Amino acid sequence: MQYIQPVNELTNAESVIVGVDVGGTKIAAGIVDAHGQVIGQVMTATDTQDPERTLHSIASAVRECIETAGIAPARVRAVGLGIPGMVDPERGVCLLSVNLNWQNVAVRSWLEQELNLPCVIDNDVCAATLGESIYGAGRGARNMVYLSLGTGIAARAIMNGQLYRGAHGMAGEVGHLVVMPDGPLCRCGACGCLEALAAGPALALSAQTAIAAGQETQLKSYLQRQGTLRSEDVFAAAADNDGLALRILRQAGKHIAYGIYLLAMTFDPQIIVIGGGLTMVPSPLLIEMRARAEYLLAQSSTSRTMFSAETLCISSMGRDCAIIGAAALVARSNGQHTREKQ
Amino acid sequence: MQYIQPVNELTNAESVIVGVDVGGTKIAAGIVDAHGQVIGQVMTATDTQDPERTLHSIASAVRECIETAGIAPARVRAVGLGIPGMVDPERGVCLLSVNLNWQNVAVRSWLEQELNLPCVIDNDVCAATLGESIYGAGRGARNMVYLSLGTGIAARAIMNGQLYRGAHGMAGEVGHLVVMPDGPLCRCGACGCLEALAAGPALALSAQTAIAAGQETQLKSYLQRQGTLRSEDVFAAAADNDGLALRILRQAGKHIAYGIYLLAMTFDPQIIVIGGGLTMVPSPLLIEMRARAEYLLAQSSTSRTMFSAETLCISSMGRDCAIIGAAALVARSNGQHTREKQ
Numbered sequence: 001m002q003y004i005q006p007v008n009e010l011t012n013a014e015s016v017i018v019g020v021d022v023g024g025t026k027i028a029a030g031i032v033d034a035h036g037q038v039i040g041q042v043m044t045a046t047d048t049q050d051p052e053r054t055l056h057s058i059a060s061a062v063r064e065c066i067e068t069a070g071i072a073p074a075r076v077r078a079v080g081l082g083i084p085g086m087v088d089p090e091r092g093v094c095l096l097s098v099n100l101n102w103q104n105v106a107v108r109s110w111l112e113q114e115l116n117l118p119c120v121i122d123n124d125v126c127a128a129t130l131g132e133s134i135y136g137a138g139r140g141a142r143n144m145v146y147l148s149l150g151t152g153i154a155a156r157a158i159m160n161g162q163l164y165r166g167a168h169g170m171a172g173e174v175g176h177l178v179v180m181p182d183g184p185l186c187r188c189g190a191c192g193c194l195e196a197l198a199a200g201p202a203l204a205l206s207a208q209t210a211i212a213a214g215q216e217t218q219l220k221s222y223l224q225r226q227g228t229l230r231s232e233d234v235f236a237a238a239a240d241n242d243g244l245a246l247r248i249l250r251q252a253g254k255h256i257a258y259g260i261y262l263l264a265m266t267f268d269p270q271i272i273v274i275g276g277g278l279t280m281v282p283s284p285l286l287i288e289m290r291a292r293a294e295y296l297l298a299q300s301s302t303s304r305t306m307f308s309a310e311t312l313c314i315s316s317m318g319r320d321c322a323i324i325g326a327a328a329l330v331a332r333s334n335g336q337h338t339r340e341k342q
Numbered sequence: 343m344q345y346i347q348p349v350n351e352l353t354n355a356e357s358v359i360v361g362v363d364v365g366g367t368k369i370a371a372g373i374v375d376a377h378g379q380v381i382g383q384v385m386t387a388t389d390t391q392d393p394e395r396t397l398h399s400i401a402s403a404v405r406e407c408i409e410t411a412g413i414a415p416a417r418v419r420a421v422g423l424g425i426p427g428m429v430d431p432e433r434g435v436c437l438l439s440v441n442l443n444w445q446n447v448a449v450r451s452w453l454e455q456e457l458n459l460p461c462v463i464d465n466d467v468c469a470a471t472l473g474e475s476i477y478g479a480g481r482g483a484r485n486m487v488y489l490s491l492g493t494g495i496a497a498r499a500i501m502n503g504q505l506y507r508g509a510h511g512m513a514g515e516v517g518h519l520v521v522m523p524d525g526p527l528c529r530c531g532a533c534g535c536l537e538a539l540a541a542g543p544a545l546a547l548s549a550q551t552a553i554a555a556g557q558e559t560q561l562k563s564y565l566q567r568q569g570t571l572r573s574e575d576v577f578a579a580a581a582d583n584d585g586l587a588l589r590i591l592r593q594a595g596k597h598i599a600y601g602i603y604l605l606a607m608t609f610d611p612q613i614i615v616i617g618g619g620l621t622m623v624p625s626p627l628l629i630e631m632r633a634r635a636e637y638l639l640a641q642s643s644t645s646r647t648m649f650s651a652e653t654l655c656i657s658s659m660g661r662d663c664a665i666i667g668a669a670a671l672v673a674r675s676n677g678q679h680t681r682e683k684q
Contacts, residue, residue, distance in 0.1 A: 141509075142509070143508055143509045143513075159501050159502070159506050160501070160502070160504055160506060162502055164501050164502060164506075165610075166485055166609060166610025166611070166648075167483075167484070167485045167610050167611055167612040167648070168610055168647055168648045169610075170610045170644065170647060170648050171485075171608065171609055171610035172608060172610075173607060173610070173644050173645075173648075174607060174608065175644075176607070176642045176644035176645060177603075177604070177607050178638070178641055178642070186642065188642040188643045188644045189641070189642055189643050190641035190642035190645075191641075193642060261519075262519070262604055262608060263608065265515060265516060265518070265519050266513065266514060266516065266604060266605065266608040266609065267508060267513055267608065268507075268508025268509050268510055268511075268512045268513035268514075268515070269508065269509055270509040296520070299520055299531070299532035299533075300518045300520070300528065300530040300531055300532035300535060301530045301531050302512065302515050302517075302518035302530050303515075303518060303532075305510055305512060306508075306509070306510050306512050306515075
């Protein structure tokens with residue numbers, strides 16, 4: 001990318017990257033060092049009233065994060081941004097983001113002018129995939145898949161050492177794979193998509209539906225108190241051994257396992273890294289997901305060749321994953337990670 | 343590959359490649375010109391008694407094909423071989439081929455010594471995928487998937503302009519994806535694999551099972567006459583409007599469509615080319631396959647972005663597909679097709 005200058009050995013050793021996780025409700029900006037460690041971060045609410053206000057809140061978060069960390073602006077090599085939506089990374093334009101209410105927003109040029117720093121943007125799952133590939137569990141793997149489980153479900157793959165986008169930038173969109181044809185309606189228009197069955201909002205909705213149908217659960221009191229349920233509530237209730245919450249998480253884990261099975265059989269990766277909001281705590285979802293994926297992949301001699309218990313791993317980056325991924329966009333584009341040079 | 347010498351402009355214009363389809367029952371060797379046209383071929387039975395006899399029958403086929411075509415041996419640039427099984431193309435070794443009864447056979451070195459010609463070997467589906475990518479329907483597509491429907495079912499993908507093999511050389515092995523958990527036993531040990539439901543032998547077996555259960559069909563007379571059924575019989579009976587044969591082919595088409603759906607959703611290819619023995623004639627299998635794949639991919643706004651009627655096409659190479667694919671291994675390894683340079 002043209003704005004990023006080659007950095008000499010000395011400067012490089014001292015330089016940092018600002019990684020920005022641009023979410024629909026909050027923006028997290030962090031200082032990331034050469035080892036992929038977040039050495040300081042700030043968080044702010046996302047102003048989605050209009051695109052320019054959103055861009056202003058991003059710029060403020062970046063500035064604040066640099067100031068708070070006490071880093072001299074000259075030490076910041078570049079800013080990487082992971083955006084939830086369709087992104088044209090070459091042109092630096094966000095084509096569409098439902099969460100941010102963006103359509104054809106020239107993010108890179110606006111921010112570069114405002115911040116006077118080179119910027120790199122990409123889709124957030126692409127960014128997280130690169131983050132795991134450069135700094136995380138996928139380090140050293142020429143072929144890996146990253147599966148993000150959160151408000152949405154999506155995967156991306158590193159193939160022959162390169163991020164693979166597909167013909168329409170949609171490769172790995174297993175969240176919208178129909179796995180239960182008579183399942184619940186998904187926001188994409190299909191019924192029974194993996195996302196409509198197992199993403200964060202689906203877990204909360206399942207609980208609300210069960211409560212409405214008269215099922216006994218401690219989630220009822222959460223609902224009465226809050227007026228609505230979040231996936232976090234389901235995880236909390238499951239940790240407290242609530243029967244409904246346990247059933248919901250196990251069922252979701254089973255559906256996700258099928259997605260993992262398909263990703264393994266098509267991409268044949270060395271490693272599948274699972275990350276995102278639903279993986280932050282050990283839970284029956286992750287236990288069931290692993291057990292079921294191992295069962296599915298043990299069925300055939302073909303898949304047994306491709307898969308062992310070590311193939312599947314949970315990201316160890318936790319909540320920093322999105323910031324580190326955004327920083328990885330810069331590391332990659334600068335050729336720091338030679339496997340990713342394109 | 344080290345044995346292949348660079349060819350100068352003049353020689354290149356006149357040189358040909360010998361492409362060899364090494365099957366479990368027959369070996370077909372053909373002369374392929376620079377445009378991927380088969381300009382002459384010979385066919386011989388495969389002697390699978392021991393690996394050396396098989397190699398001798400391959401060498402004989404190559405020699406005979408060159409002689410029959412009246413080509414001066416100096417004009418033959420190299421020999422490409424597509425082998426049904428696990429192949430290490432770098433070392434030129436076939437690791438395992440159940441059909442050929444081969445295990446760790448150093449195919450390339452043996453043939454190069456015997457024929458005094460450079461040889462390139464690879465898995466037959468990899469070869470066919472390259473063939474479609476270089477000379478066929480996938481020409482010009484940076485991302486394509488080739489799905490082979492025959493005695494087995496398998497797919498391979500071209501991604502970012504390169505053949506993608508995966509971590510264990512198994513990427514695209516959708517033939518052993520379980521699509522009906524209570525389905526028939528597959529040779530891989532699983533039940534209800536796509537291959538056990540829709541590959542050639544499965545079609546013949548379905549018909550035999552139905553006849554044993556007392557179903558009326560003209561295939562009964564085929565069975566009485568031949569003692570067994572082949573998939574070709576099912577296609578012939580369907581062409582004659584036999585009810586059972588039509589049902590079997592439609593059902594197979596429906597199962598294959600699910601495989602196409604998964605390949606589209608994971609790889610997001612520009613084009614999906616379908617080839618192999620089951621695609622040689624227009625049939626209810628292909629009609630149902632297309633209709634069902636289009637239905638599945640029309641369900642979600644996400645998949646609609648990725649798929650149009652033009653995405654799916656049937657190979658136009660017919661029975662020459664395997665020979666042309668084998669020749670493509672040479673064309674690719676020699677950098678003739680720059681997109682494929684690795």
